[in-house]
Amino acid sequence: MKERAGIQSVEVGFALLDVLAKAEGPLMLRDLAAAAQMSAAKAHRYLVSFQRLGLVQQDGTSTRYDLGPAALQLGLASLSRLDPVKLARERMVPLMAQIGHTVALAVWGNQGPTIIHWQESPHAMTILRLGDVMPLLTSATGRCFAAYMPKDLTGPMLKTEIANAQKMKRRDVPTTQAEAKAMFDEVRQRGVARVVDALLPGVVGFCAPVFDSDGHLVLGMVSLGPASNFEADWDGAPAQALRQAAQALSAELGHHAEHHAG
Numbered sequence: 001m002k003e004r005a006g007i008q009s010v011e012v013g014f015a016l017l018d019v020l021a022k023a024e025g026p027l028m029l030r031d032l033a034a035a036a037q038m039s040a041a042k043a044h045r046y047l048v049s050f051q052r053l054g055l056v057q058q059d060g061t062s063t064r065y066d067l068g069p070a071a072l073q074l075g076l077a078s079l080s081r082l083d084p085v086k087l088a089r090e091r092m093v094p095l096m097a098q099i100g101h102t103v104a105l106a107v108w109g110n111q112g113p114t115i116i117h118w119q120e121s122p123h124a125m126t127i128l129r130l131g132d133v134m135p136l137l138t139s140a141t142g143r144c145f146a147a148y149m150p151k152d153l154t155g156p157m158l159k160t161e162i163a164n165a166q167k168m169k170r171r172d173v174p175t176t177q178a179e180a181k182a183m184f185d186e187v188r189q190r191g192v193a194r195v196v197d198a199l200l201p202g203v204v205g206f207c208a209p210v211f212d213s214d215g216h217l218v219l220g221m222v223s224l225g226p227a228s229n230f231e232a233d234w235d236g237a238p239a240q241a242l243r244q245a246a247q248a249l250s251a252e253l254g255h256h257a258e259h260h261a262g
Contacts (some may be wrong), residue, residue, distance in 0.1 A: 013046040014037070015057060017071065026064035084210060084218040084253055085116065089210055091221075092119040095245050099238045101225035106141045106207070112157050113145040113220065127203065127224060137161045137173045137180065139222050140205035143193035147184035148209050148217040174200055192243045196232050204230040206239050208246035213254030221246045 015036040020027065029034070029199060033043035034082040047065060050056035054070030088105050096103045096119040104118035115132040136142035136158050146154045165175045187193045193207045205224035212218045223242050224230070231238055247257065 004025065013050070016043060016046055017050070017067070020056065020067050021071075024065040026062065027057060028064055028236070032065055084212065084249070087252060088210065088219060088221060088249055089117055091245055091249065092117065094123060095119075095221070095223075095241065099223050099224050099239050101230055101238065102127065103242075104141075104222040104224075106134065106145070106220040106222055107218070108145055108149060108153070109133065112136065113139070113141045115141070115222075118222075121225070127200065135161055135199065137142050137165060138195060138198040139193045140193045140207040140224070141222050143183065143187055143195065144209050144220045145217065146206035147181070147187035147193065148211075190234055191247075192239055194232070194239070196233065202227050202234045208242045209250075211219065211250045211253070211255040215255060216258045218253070221249070 015038070016032060017036040019032055023035075023259070029040050029044060031038045032047075032075055036043060047056055047058075047194045051058060052103060053066070053097065054068045056065055057068040058065050080145040085105065085107065085215045092103055092105070094096070098114070098120065102118060102121045104115055106115050108114070111133045113134045115128050115130060115134065118128050118130070134145075138145040138161075146158060157178075162175060162180060165173050191208065195203075195205045197203065199205070203224060204224065204227050207222045209217050210219045210221060223238050223243055225238075233239065251257070
């Protein structure tokens with residue numbers, strides 16, 4: 001298999017971060033450079049850039065280098081996403097058996113709500129693909145994330161989708177910010193998002209939010225299937241099973257339900 005092209009300087013520079021991550025404490029430039037197998041001058045150039053990014057910090061007294069606040073943020077973000085996803089994946093098979101339809105997991109990616117795992121029902125038509133980015137207005141997954149994610153993250157995407165809905169003269173999705181807000185309010189009230197025929201004709205979808213101990217949305221648990229045999233009621237069996245599974249996982253992650261009550 002042909003190796004994909006990358007940026008060699010990024011890979012070289014990462015060696016310094018890797019050494020710092022594995023070290024027992026801050027390091028002098030010469031020791032850091034030697035461990036990363038590069039000259040001190042070359043290492044220093046990388047470290048200057050890493051300091052600007054907050055990935056590395058230097059003690060003014062000892063002049064030793066250590067990982068910076070941005071590296072900590074990246075590590076914490078990775079941990080906060082890894083455990084919930086692992087725990088959620090363990091629930092997928094029994095949840096699919098209980099609901100009788102395809103279930104999936106989504107997280108907020110750099111382009112929006114992104115499908116990262118699915119458990120397909122043996123009798124289902126293939127609808128989702130790994131890596132699919134779901135729209136905010138016409139998918140249950142998107143509506144769920146738009147209801148709970150910070151507005152500075154969802155705002156640009158939402159603005160574009162509302163403009164497209166206006167241009168297409170759609171009547172089944174919000175075409176104003178006020179209508180979108182009302183829809184997201186309903187998601188928060190019901191504890192689950194729903195679409196019927198909005199993204200794909202004849203398809204019903206639900207998405208329930210999973211929160212961490214700080215009350216942040218970490219992933220969405222999704223189920224979808226054909227309208228011909230998927231119960232679309234807000235309080236139907238699929239919606240209830242998904243909601244209960246998401247609430248149980250949130251509780252396991254240390255979330256208190258009253259944070260998002262009503």
